Structures are given as structure tokens and as C-alpha cells.
Amino acid sequence: MAKRVPSSKGGGGNDEGGAGRNPRAGDRVVVLHGPEQFLQAILTERLKEELEASLGEIEVLRFDGRAASVLDVLDECRSFGLMQQHKMVVVDDADTWIAEKNEPQREEESGGKAEGAESGQRRKIPKRELLARYVAAPTESTTLVLRASTWIPGKLDEPIKKVGVQRECKELTENEAAKWVRDRCRSKHGRSIEDEAIRELIARAGTGLGKLDAELAKLSAVDAEGGAIKADLVRQLVATTRAEKAAWSIQSRFVRVLSAEDEKDRRAAVEDTLQHIEELLTRSNVDVVPIRWAMTDLLRKLLIASRLAAEGANEWAISKQAKLWGETRDPIVSAARRLPPSRAATMLREAVEADFRGKSSQGDRELGLEMLTIRLAEMARGSN
Numbered sequence: 001m002a003k004r005v006p007s008s009k010g011g012g013g014n015d016e017g018g019a020g021r022n023p024r025a026g027d028r029v030v031v032l033h034g035p036e037q038f039l040q041a042i043l044t045e046r047l048k049e050e051l052e053a054s055l056g057e058i059e060v061l062r063f064d065g066r067a068a069s070v071l072d073v074l075d076e077c078r079s080f081g082l083m084q085q086h087k088m089v090v091v092d093d094a095d096t097w098i099a100e101k102n103e104p105q106r107e108e109e110s111g112g113k114a115e116g117a118e119s120g121q122r123r124k125i126p127k128r129e130l131l132a133r134y135v136a137a138p139t140e141s142t143t144l145v146l147r148a149s150t151w152i153p154g155k156l157d158e159p160i161k162k163v164g165v166q167r168e169c170k171e172l173t174e175n176e177a178a179k180w181v182r183d184r185c186r187s188k189h190g191r192s193i194e195d196e197a198i199r200e201l202i203a204r205a206g207t208g209l210g211k212l213d214a215e216l217a218k219l220s221a222v223d224a225e226g227g228a229i230k231a232d233l234v235r236q237l238v239a240t241t242r243a244e245k246a247a248w249s250i251q252s253r254f255v256r257v258l259s260a261e262d263e264k265d266r267r268a269a270v271e272d273t274l275q276h277i278e279e280l281l282t283r284s285n286v287d288v289v290p291i292r293w294a295m296t297d298l299l300r301k302l303l304i305a306s307r308l309a310a311e312g313a314n315e316w317a318i319s320k321q322a323k324l325w326g327e328t329r330d331p332i333v334s335a336a337r338r339l340p341p342s343r344a345a346t347m348l349r350e351a352v353e354a355d356f357r358g359k360s361s362q363g364d365r366e367l368g369l370e371m372l373t374i375r376l377a378e379m380a381r382g383s384n
Contacts, residue, residue, distance in 0.1 A: 022165075023043055023165055025053075027164035028142070028164050030143065032146070032148070033095075033148045033149070033151035033166070033168060034169035036172070037147075042209075048060065055085075058085055058086045059088070060087075062091075063089070070098065073091055073097070077134065077142045085141075086141050086143070088145060089142060094147055094151075095151060128155075144164075151166070173207070181201060181202070184212075184216060189216055189217065190220075191228070197230050199231075201216075204284070215234075215237075219233060246286050247287075247291045249276070249280075250276060250295060251298045251328055255328045259331035274373060277291065281369075292355045296351045296352060298328075302322075302339065303345055305322040306344040307341045309337045339380065351376070354371075
């Protein structure tokens, strides 16, 4: 007879970022959702280890949600193995798995309660309803783990929380990633790592946990003496794969300059932008060319938005034609409404000429960007 798993109450904290506690052995249904797939894998493995610690050997079955039938997976959850072991059933791409398309579902005779159905008629049971029925009475000897890149909130959420957990696996902030690196280095690789080395590693590799873990394994293997991993070693072994992406971060800084409401805010925004340029060039080893291109691209969008705003276009039309999205969209639209198209065109021309001068000379690259930033800030001042 299969052993009874412990209660899911208590414990299971969350120290990796994202909403929701970590899964634990007593959870019958677990949803892991978000873009950080490496974290999903870590939490799945931890859950397996907890189940094995409580119940001994368990059976793990994996399904591809793009191909597996909801009926087949749930039938597997309800069935008993020959050895009556506890089962952990893992479904990847679970958002696709329960999407209402391309799969015939079990039919049943309606009792007249379903919407649009009369008593005695047969109806197809939607996938989410099939899953909801299982969640309402999950098999004690099975842990169902659903892993998805996205999870749309709905009626399933509260029933799942009664028998298990939903855990968001989002991309970590730099501070969260720094804590994760320190803990992971100690627990997985048996090493300590200096704070400067952590900052250097994240600046070069980004905050993706899979990439960070691979780099930590490499750093630990190369330096076999067992001491703390130092920043110099990170600089030698970790390529700046994040550099080009980091260059585009200048746009969010410079948008603050454009959208500043008064002189105090503008000065603070300019100082922040100048400091960020220095960090990109010196700490993150970002080349000056992609930074200049990112600034030019921002000013090109600003000119398009300014012309559309002057013609009376609404926010939606401006955003669509200027290809604005994310956190910079609203500030750019706001600045475009204040900035005459003629001045926006002059600002873009200044950036293009600065880029040309930078490519044709060997001048101080940091000074050139600083001067361009200050010049553009002065030109934007008259728009408020």
C-alpha cells in the first residue's frame, strides 16, 4: 500500500523570487509558471527529493503538453502502479495542454445544468473542467506538477491552492540574482564567492539562472583550490554576453531626461544617465557603438511620435506607428506631445552626427557620449 504523504500545511518558503511559496511533499497539485525554466526545474527536483525523503522511491512520469491528451494524463494520475509507488506526474507546456482546441474530449449526458445544454443531451467536457474535477478530488498517491511559461488566472486557481500551490518563476532582479548566486555557489558547488565577483558575473552573464549556474560550475572547476571565487577569475572566464542587451538599457535612462517635469528632476535624470554610461563602458565592457545606436533609435522614435502628436493622433496610433512598447512607451508619448517636431528632428540629427564623429575619430568615447547627453538634455528643456 502506498504511504500517506505529509500535510501540505506549513513550511515551503520562497527564497528565489516570484509570487507563491515553494512546493512541498504534501501538495497534490503544483503549478510552476513563468519564464524562468531553470527555476522550474530546480523546484521540481527539490519536490522529488522531498517526496523521496518522506515516501522512499517514487515513480516520475513526464508528458509533453503539446502532444499529450488531458484525458490520458489524468487517467495516469488516477491509476495505480504495480508496486503502488507514489507517482509524480510532470506536464511541460501545461498552458498548451489545457488550451481549448484541437483535441476531442470525453462526452457525458447533460443533466440540464451546463450552460446551453438541455437534460438528456450529450456535451463535450472542456479541458479546464476535466482538470477542475481532478483538482477537486486529487489522487492521494499522485503529485501532479504543471509547468508553463504563462498561466492565465481563472476559476482553477483557488481549488488548486486548497490542495497544492501555484508558484511564479519569474526572471530575477539583479539583487535577487546576487543572493541566488551566493546561495547556489555554497550549496551546489561548495564554494564561496566574493561580492565583487557576483556583481561582475551578473554584469557579464545576466540574471538567467541557467546561464549563471553553468558559469558557476565552470568557475568552480577551474579554480580547484577551494577558496572564494574572485572577480579577476570571472573577468578571465566569463564572456560579456550581456553587453549588447545592456547597451539598450540607456534608453530607459534617457527617457527620464526627456520626460522630466522640472529642472531638478532633469538634472537628477542627466546625472543618472551619465553614471549609467560610465558603468556600461567601464564595468560591463559595453562598446560605445551600440550605446550610441540605442540613443539614436530612441530619438528616431521620438521624432515619429512628435510628428504624429502634432497631427493630432491618439496614443494608440502613436505607439503603433512609432513602435513603442514597455515602460518607455508612455514617457515617450508624453515627451512627444510637448516637443515640436522641428526640435525632435534637430536632436536626432545631433545624435547621428555624433555617431559619425565617433566612428571617424579616436577621441574619448565616454566624453563624447557625455557631451551628447548634456546637449540633448539642453535641447529637450525648452519643451516643458
